[in-house]
Amino acid sequence: MIEEAKSVFRTDVLSSQYSSWFPREFAPGCGHGTIETPSGELVEGKHPAAWPHELWQRMIEVKASQYRRPRKEAQKRPHEFSRIIVCAACQRPLRVSFGSKGLPYYRDTSLERKLPCPTTGSLSVRSALVMQQFGEVLRSVELPATWREAIAEQCKAVASTEGGEHIRVQKRRAELDAEQKRLVNVYTKGYITEQELDEKVERIRSELFTLPFVQVKDTEKITKELFSTGETLEHMADYWNEATAEERRDIVWSLLNAEGLVYDLERQVIIGLKPRASVLPVLALGLEATLMWEQREDGLWLREDYWPPKREVEEGKPGRPPTLTAAQQKRAVMLIRQGMPLQQVAELLETSYDIVYRLAKSAGIELPRAERKLTPEQLREAYELLAADVPFRQVAKRFGINPESLRRLAEQDGIKLKNRGEKLTLTKRKLTLEQQQEARDLVRSGVSLRQTASMFGISRQALVDLLKDGEDSVEWQRKEPILTLEQQQEACELLETGASLRRVAKLFGTTHQTLARYLRREEQNSKREGR
Secondary structure, three states: OHHHHHHHOOHHHHHHHHOOOOOEOOOOOOOEEEEEOOOOOEEEEEEEOOEOHHHHHHHHHHHHHOOOOOOOHHHOOOOOOOOOEEEOOOOOEOEEEEOOOOOEEEEOOOOOOOOOOOOOOOOEEEHHHHHHHHHHHHHOOOOOOOHHHHHHHHHHHHHHHHHHHHHHHHHHHHHHHHHHHHHHHHHHOOOOOHHHHHHHHHHHHHHHHHOOOOOOOOHHHHHHHHHHHHHHHHHHHHHHOOOOHHHHHHHHHHHEEEEEEEEEOOOOEEEEEEEOOOOHHHHHHHHHHHOOEEEEOOEEEEOHHHOOOOOOOOOOOOOOOOOOOHHHHHHHHHHHHOOOOHHHHHHHHOOOHHHHHHHHHHOOOOOOOOOOOOOHHHHHHHHHHHHOOOOHHHHHHHHOOOHHHHHHHHHHOOOOOOOHHHOOOOOOOOOOHHHHHHHHHHHHOOOOHHHHHHHHOOOHHHHHHHHHHOOOOOHHHOOOOOOOHHHHHHHHHHHHOOOOHHHHHHHOOOOHHHHHHHHHHHHHHHHHHHO
């Protein structure tokens, strides 16, 4: 009994109850609770409210006053599938947690809350993997050329069905109303007793209560909304990878209902989607060509043929990369043809790169060859840096390519490369006159000595000696930009609002040590003026 009481009054259980809308009064004085629909809308319920409107408003104020700002920057970012992703086994929402390296996970907390779950109740999945798999679903959407005509026909068919249902309900309501009036008339003439009247009227009212309220929808308006959704879905896959976390969260909420992404933690795959009513017809039509998804009721479900096997790894036996099933091979070929890199496909299907490479070759897919990513001007500049004995890694990092790719390009263009023993050290390396002037300009603009020296592949002391020999030998000592009086005042106001010292310093392009010195100097001046 004590253990059951402990499980009921756990902190996370109480927290979920406090965050629920069900016991809250919908409007001041109405006395009814609140219901949150799958689309996220709040409507007035028929059940009595447990918390008056003023009480739960006060609860929100107290909770806001006790809010503790997350310490790590990773915990402040929005999470795309929060309140959306649920466990496929127990249908409970997965909660966001962070690993030892600060990476976000979606975790099942059934074991902690002592709630039953067919799995272990403590499985988790990386947020990046879910984001990648959902992006894969968006890339799989291929609307046919005549998708607008197909959507319009579906809307007309649904409207005709709902219209027939509406007529049937209205006809039955009219019959029950006429029957009730007839019974009252019979009672007034004395043909039946009051008890018989009450029994028959109660039966009529019970049937009236069970009849649904069919809402007549505007077919033309719904069709236009579906057209707009289809046009958005066509370009959403390209935008998904480039969007920020906030924008991806808005995309997910615009497509799916609350708890609308069903995830199998044992197989690490999305097996169900519950789109919004304005998205379901278009999304179902777009995924129809893949033959991987089927529509059941108000959702889309991955066919069992495409379910990967459950993850079961024996201790001490990591094993070879698993081979792909026929369904997984078909899925891999589709992803490669859509442009996904082979390494990314291998990670998604949890197999090796070689298996995916051989599969692509056997399917007759022409893999793109590596092309030059540098323009002729960039190549000329890179060769000049190599001639000045700048290391391959630094030059490659500056231009965003692999060091071996740069080496192959240099060999193809006949550039003679020096051996490691023939190259000058960092302190002996010299810069051209143009590079010296560029280094001075960077230091003047506020770039630190260490960053500038790393950019040109020389030591910090060599850069200092170079700046001392120049005409502006005093200018280089100003490592950080000086703040004006207005900027100092604005920085103090930001710090008073609770912003961190590092964030304010980054906002003004300086270091937190410099900003701290300004604050101490300002405090000393204030004390002197006070005296």
